[in-house]
Amino acid sequence: MSKEFMAKQPKRMERTNRAQPSVREVLEELLSIHHIARNITHLERIPPRAACYAPFPSGLHPDVLVALREYGIQQLYSHQAQAIEAVLRGEHVVVVTPTASGKTLCYNVPVLSAVLENPKACALYLFPTKALAQDQYQELYSLAGATGKGIKLYTFDGDTPASARRAIREAGNIVLTNPDMLHTGILPHHTAWCRIFENLRYIVVDEVHQYRGVFGSHVANVFRRLRRICDFYGVQPQFICCSATIANPKEVTERLIDHPVTLISENGAPAGEKFFVFYNPPIVNEELGIRRGVVNEARRLASRFLAEDIQTIVFARSRMQVELLVNYLRKTMRRLGKSIGRIAGYRGGYLPNERRSIERGIKEGAILGVVSTNALELGIDIGQLNAAILAGYPGSVASTWQQAGRAGRSTETSVAVLIANSSALDQYIISHPGYFFGRAPEQAIVNPENPAIAASHIKCAAFELPFLDGEPFGSLDPTPLLEHLEAERIVRHSGNKWFWSADTYPSENISLRSASSENFVVVNLADQNRVFAEVDFDSAPFLIHTEAIYMHLGETYYVEHLDWDRRTAFARPQRSDYYTEAISKTEIRVLQIDEKHDYAEIEIAAETGSQERGGLLSEYEKLPTDTEYPLTQSPTDGPPAASDLPEHGSEKASRLLGEQVASSPPLEETASTSASLSPTVIRKGRGDVAVITIVSAYKKLRFESHENIGYGTISLPPLEMQTEACWLTFDPRLKEELEQRQLDLSHGLQGIAHLLGQVVPLYVLCDARDIGAVAMVQSPHDGLPTIYLYDRYPGGIGLSQKVFEMDRTILRAAWEIVEKCPCAAGCPSCVGPEVAPLGKASALHLLRSMFCPPPDQTHSHCEHEHRT
Numbered sequence: 001m002s003k004e005f006m007a008k009q010p011k012r013m014e015r016t017n018r019a020q021p022s023v024r025e026v027l028e029e030l031l032s033i034h035h036i037a038r039n040i041t042h043l044e045r046i047p048p049r050a051a052c053y054a055p056f057p058s059g060l061h062p063d064v065l066v067a068l069r070e071y072g073i074q075q076l077y078s079h080q081a082q083a084i085e086a087v088l089r090g091e092h093v094v095v096v097t098p099t100a101s102g103k104t105l106c107y108n109v110p111v112l113s114a115v116l117e118n119p120k121a122c123a124l125y126l127f128p129t130k131a132l133a134q135d136q137y138q139e140l141y142s143l144a145g146a147t148g149k150g151i152k153l154y155t156f157d158g159d160t161p162a163s164a165r166r167a168i169r170e171a172g173n174i175v176l177t178n179p180d181m182l183h184t185g186i187l188p189h190h191t192a193w194c195r196i197f198e199n200l201r202y203i204v205v206d207e208v209h210q211y212r213g214v215f216g217s218h219v220a221n222v223f224r225r226l227r228r229i230c231d232f233y234g235v236q237p238q239f240i241c242c243s244a245t246i247a248n249p250k251e252v253t254e255r256l257i258d259h260p261v262t263l264i265s266e267n268g269a270p271a272g273e274k275f276f277v278f279y280n281p282p283i284v285n286e287e288l289g290i291r292r293g294v295v296n297e298a299r300r301l302a303s304r305f306l307a308e309d310i311q312t313i314v315f316a317r318s319r320m321q322v323e324l325l326v327n328y329l330r331k332t333m334r335r336l337g338k339s340i341g342r343i344a345g346y347r348g349g350y351l352p353n354e355r356r357s358i359e360r361g362i363k364e365g366a367i368l369g370v371v372s373t374n375a376l377e378l379g380i381d382i383g384q385l386n387a388a389i390l391a392g393y394p395g396s397v398a399s400t401w402q403q404a405g406r407a408g409r410s411t412e413t414s415v416a417v418l419i420a421n422s423s424a425l426d427q428y429i430i431s432h433p434g435y436f437f438g439r440a441p442e443q444a445i446v447n448p449e450n451p452a453i454a455a456s457h458i459k460c461a462a463f464e465l466p467f468l469d470g471e472p473f474g475s476l477d478p479t480p481l482l483e484h485l486e487a488e489r490i491v492r493h494s495g496n497k498w499f500w501s502a503d504t505y506p507s508e509n510i511s512l513r514s515a516s517s518e519n520f521v522v523v524n525l526a527d528q529n530r531v532f533a534e535v536d537f538d539s540a541p542f543l544i545h546t547e548a549i550y551m552h553l554g555e556t557y558y559v560e561h562l563d564w565d566r567r568t569a570f571a572r573p574q575r576s577d578y579y580t581e582a583i584s585k586t587e588i589r590v591l592q593i594d595e596k597h598d599y600a601e602i603e604i605a606a607e608t609g610s611q612e613r614g615g616l617l618s619e620y621e622k623l624p625t626d627t628e629y630p631l632t633q634s635p636t637d638g639p640p641a642a643s644d645l646p647e648h649g650s651e652k653a654s655r656l657l658g659e660q661v662a663s664s665p666p667l668e669e670t671a672s673t674s675a676s677l678s679p680t681v682i683r684k685g686r687g688d689v690a691v692i693t694i695v696s697a698y699k700k701l702r703f704e705s706h707e708n709i710g711y712g713t714i715s716l717p718p719l720e721m722q723t724e725a726c727w728l729t730f731d732p733r734l735k736e737e738l739e740q741r742q743l744d745l746s747h748g749l750q751g752i753a754h755l756l757g758q759v760v761p762l763y764v765l766c767d768a769r770d771i772g773a774v775a776m777v778q779s780p781h782d783g784l785p786t787i788y789l790y791d792r793y794p795g796g797i798g799l800s801q802k803v804f805e806m807d808r809t810i811l812r813a814a815w816e817i818v819e820k821c822p823c824a825a826g827c828p829s830c831v832g833p834e835v836a837p838l839g840k841a842s843a844l845h846l847l848r849s850m851f852c853p854p855p856d857q858t859h860s861h862c863e864h865e866h867r868t
Helices: 002-007 023-031 062-070 078-088 104-117 130-145 162-171 179-198 213-232 249-257 294-307 319-335 352-364 397-404 424-431 433-438 451-464 479-487 601-607 649-660 734-740 745-762 799-805 807-820 839-851 859-867
Strands: 040-046 093-096 122-126 153-155 174-177 200-205 238-243 262-264 274-279 283-285 312-315 343-346 369-372 387-391 414-419 491-494 497-500 519-524 530-536 549-552 555-563 568-573 578-598 681-702 708-713 719-730 771-776 786-791
Touching (some): 023 274, 023 294, 023 414, 040 424, 040 433, 062 104, 062 130, 078 093, 078 104, 078 238, 078 262, 093 249, 104 122, 104 130, 104 200, 104 238, 122 130, 122 179, 130 174, 130 352, 179 200, 179 213, 200 249, 213 249, 213 451, 238 249, 294 312, 294 319, 294 369, 294 387, 294 414, 319 343, 319 369, 319 549, 319 578, 343 352, 397 414, 424 433, 424 745, 424 807, 451 479, 451 497, 479 491, 519 555, 530 549, 549 578, 578 719, 578 771, 681 786, 734 839, 745 771, 745 786, 745 807, 745 839, 771 799, 786 799, 799 807, 807 839
Parallel strands (some): 093 238, 093 262, 122 174, 153 174, 200 238, 312 369, 312 387, 519 568
Antiparallel strands (some): 040 274, 491 497, 519 530, 549 555, 555 568, 578 681, 681 708
């Protein structure tokens, strides 16, 4: 199929004797190799696209036009002209076009024009990472320099020396920074930045699609604080925002900045021909459904391009995979007689100077192959690569296009290869190319009203400026929280204002990106205890526990000791033929129930003669299956009485702030009174939970073969997080029913939980690692069989609530995956191999019974419904 497909394509090039073959020729060679071609499930040709141009809008400063023409830009792409015109009209704008479409000119041109018109004018540029800010500085510096007017621009991040910070505050026109520095370094010290704020014309927010989930919810609150300070200084700056393609860019941007925005989404930039290959590794264990490892397949395919000197980027799904692939590809380069120094890794944990050096090496061509986490998914300029290999589905359609777009950032032919792993999510995508190529990217979720997040930023806002009586914070009334803080002597009320009175500095203890603002450092015992790496708090127990093999820049280090209290791991270089993988277990404790629905209504109807089977979402059966509610307006029956449950930290924030969120009228609960017909799911609920994770052991796995050669124990304190969850409670009589069928309830529940954790990202813009899933035959909450799906972020970010609203759709997708999976008893592509031999059959029985009548009723109708 694949070879014939290529033969029909235009501009087919016969292989010549020149030194470097084209991307197209290498792809044709791959398609001629049987053991590779047979694994290709789909080959999509994306034709080249011609540019659509537009003239420069009127109203721009002449010196900007001179600078653009000096750059060789005689006219704009159509979307650039539309965006600039909207900005000049005074509108807030979000530009949504693909990677490498020239979005930066949409904000650089109007900002430079404004500064040239008024030399006092200022702009604040916000990028999600300081690396991206540094990269964009270079482009802006060149364009500003071409105007010949001495526009002053600076980057401001954690690496900026103290001596330069004063100059930035006193003289800068344009400051490029990130939300973290705005949060900790600018807003709390706004009086030192008063010149900037008094003259602030524009706020540029790049990579808006990155501001989702917990990070986006934090940043939305940072923007609320920013607007308070702008109001204080009497300015109303315009927002100019840019995003990759997501389903709801206008909605997300408006949630972030609390202003209506004009959407610009018609792309006028040209693009070269791209081939997108879907590659499914072969099954190596038929019984367990295990496929060849994605790391080994990525190495094999990347080696083909590297052998022909085609610059290639490989995206891996974890830091561990990055280091493994760097190690493997360097061995490949050595066998090819090429320099192993031309292979580099790129991930969080590398020191800033290491990352800058790698970026330069890629852009200049010194580095032929780079293996990266999603850190290089963003728009850092690393030149024009020709091949992108994605070692595993990145978790969303939006991220997949971003990573694939790293190849072909010009009008030349490029190739992207998506290699599926054995997970249910990857297998669904690789088996349904129409889903990927035919649908819009997922919706992003931003929930600035998250009580725990909003409460932390109300504290920061009170530190920055006193709150007036009755002053809102976004859509929230902060008064209940301020009264609570007054009782704890953190603020005081005087006249009509609330003043910060504590000695603490609240923003320094609030991380925008993770549960903890604390990072661990790794020191080299063989190099005078030099710090050579950083690891975030959540990853530390898994990567740098005592006796771990830690990999950095392709080298292996043995961790002799992890000092948890000092947040320091002590390691020394050691050649190792194995790596380590930590083992953890998770427990769930329900703290507060925000909403629950019992499924008794259909049961009562059954007693009066109805033949309808009770099942999932029986109370919502009258609604369309795709009915969704806004995050702040889901049906709710309200929280239980305060006396019913203990109050914890996040619940206190919920009580003080969360009750302000608008809700629909409560749905009436009905008690389960009938035993004549037992639904599979007797209840669903959502609320606040405590998630306790214990990292207790680790495995030693051989490089290359991944053979398990031993275990070790880990002794670390449990990690506890309070978050949001939804859950399904099953009829306890199912245990006996399944045993009569020689099936197992525990394995069935575990299989469904495994599958749901993989399926959720098909419907909600999140990574599979953003949602946790736990199955319990006897939940500590009520002793009943339960599956919990929880947000992997403190306080929750609305993911589990979205699942709660879409549970029927998600469960149907899970059912389809299990039905169609060819394995015998369970594999990574459906319910997981851990629950074999009874897991698949048990899970399938439970999923069928959620939607189908009992076998003695209209069984044939159920089968027909599933087939259609």
